[in-house]
Amino acid sequence: MAPLVDIANLRVSFPTPRGRVEVVKGISFTLGRERLGIVGESGSGKSMTGRSILKLIRPPGRVTADRMTFDGIDLLAQSERDMRAIRGARISMVMQDPKFSLNPVMTVGEQIAEALVTHKKLPRRQIYERVIAMLEAVRINDPARVAKLYPHEISGGMGQRVMIAMMLIPEPDLLIADEPTSALDVSVQAQVLDIIDDLVRDKGMGLILISHDLSLVSRYCDRILVMNAGTVVEECVASELQNAKHPYTRGLLAAMPTLDESREELPVLDRTQWAGT
Ligand SMILES: Nc1ncnc2c1ncn2[C@@H]1O[C@H](COP(=O)(O)OP(=O)(O)O)[C@@H](O)[C@H]1O
Numbered sequence: 716m717a718p719l720v721d722i723a724n725l726r727v728s729f730p731t732p733r734g735r736v737e738v739v740k741g742i743s744f745t746l747g748r749e750r751l752g753i754v755g756e757s758g759s760g761k762s763m764t765g766r767s768i769l770k771l772i773r774p775p776g777r778v779t780a781d782r783m784t785f786d787g788i789d790l791l792a793q794s795e796r797d798m799r800a801i802r803g804a805r806i807s808m809v810m811q812d813p814k815f816s817l818n819p820v821m822t823v824g825e826q827i828a829e830a831l832v833t834h835k836k837l838p839r840r841q842i843y844e845r846v847i848a849m850l851e852a853v854r855i856n857d858p859a860r861v862a863k864l865y866p867h868e869i870s871g872g873m874g875q876r877v878m879i880a881m882m883l884i885p886e887p888d889l890l891i892a893d894e895p896t897s898a899l900d901v902s903v904q905a906q907v908l909d910i911i912d913d914l915v916r917d918k919g920m921g922l923i924l925i926s927h928d929l930s931l932v933s934r935y936c937d938r939i940l941v942m943n944a945g946t947v948v949e950e951c952v953a954s955e956l957q958n959a960k961h962p963y964t965r966g967l968l969a970a971m972p973t974l975d976e977s978r979e980e981l982p983v984l985d986r987t988q989w990a991g992t
């Protein structure tokens with residue numbers, strides 16, 4: 716079977732006063748219906764790689780590749796109009812901060828419904844039922860009440876769950892999650908990632924999880940690409956990360972709190988300690 720995503724020699728460049736600078740320097744990878752992590756420090760080209768797949772890099776940014784296909788579709792040959800039919804419906808992207816992605820003047824329910832009707836024509840009643848079911852799937856209690864709230868009335872963690880609901884309600888084949896929990900408290904991060912993980916497995920989707928956090932990608936992905944300065948310096952199965960060879964990866968590993976320490980075992984903060992501060 717052909718891979719879901721097949722990328723060869725992807726390059727992204729931007730003009731600077733000193734000439735064009737490549738920020739992604741000829742990377743290649745494939746993705747099946749699996750969970751791929753892209754990890755690396757800030758500025759290594761992770762987001763540009765994710766955005767390239769959706770053709771979201773605008774001029775003067777320039778994207779070239781020898782091959783870039785999604786489910787057999789040659790993305791390089793798609794027009795902007797073609798891409799609009801693919802974005803959301805077949806490939807979705809969740810970004811870092813829901814505050815910038817949610818529309819402040821629409822209720823949560825209206826926004827999730829809109830994400831669905833943009834791609835599928837359905838009777839009103841069914842749309843409402845799917846919105847409520849989707850809110851339940853992202854573990855929101857009392858979904859009928861939450862559907863009527865505006866973005867400023869919900870927490871950051873709930874906002875990100877609403878974003879995930881919006882992105883997944885059209886049932887895409889691939890989810891690109893770019894630092895989806897970086898703006899959230901650590902305690903909420905794991906909840907949000909568990910939800911993404913469950914939904915991706917349930918629906919047999921492909922996932923690209925982009926993060927600067929090696930422990931996070933090693934926990935939630937099957938395979939990992941390590942990026943540094945626009946290149947892939949290491950590619951490995953998540954369970955074999957400990958045996959990584961490249962000095963850059965070894966450095967990232969060394970900077971991590973111990974790998975075998977699971978998140979549940981992190982100490983729970985005693986809230987009373989902070990009272991009054
Ligand atoms: N519009 C732009 N013009 C010039 N350089 C850019 C632009 N957008 C991003 N870059 C540069 O591209 C590099 C890679 O960015 P990015 O993919 O966002 O990194 P990451 O997501 O790994 O933190 C960074 O060095 C960034 O400064």
Ligand SMILES: [Mg+2]
Nearest residue numbers: 761762763894
């Ligand atoms: Mg980024």
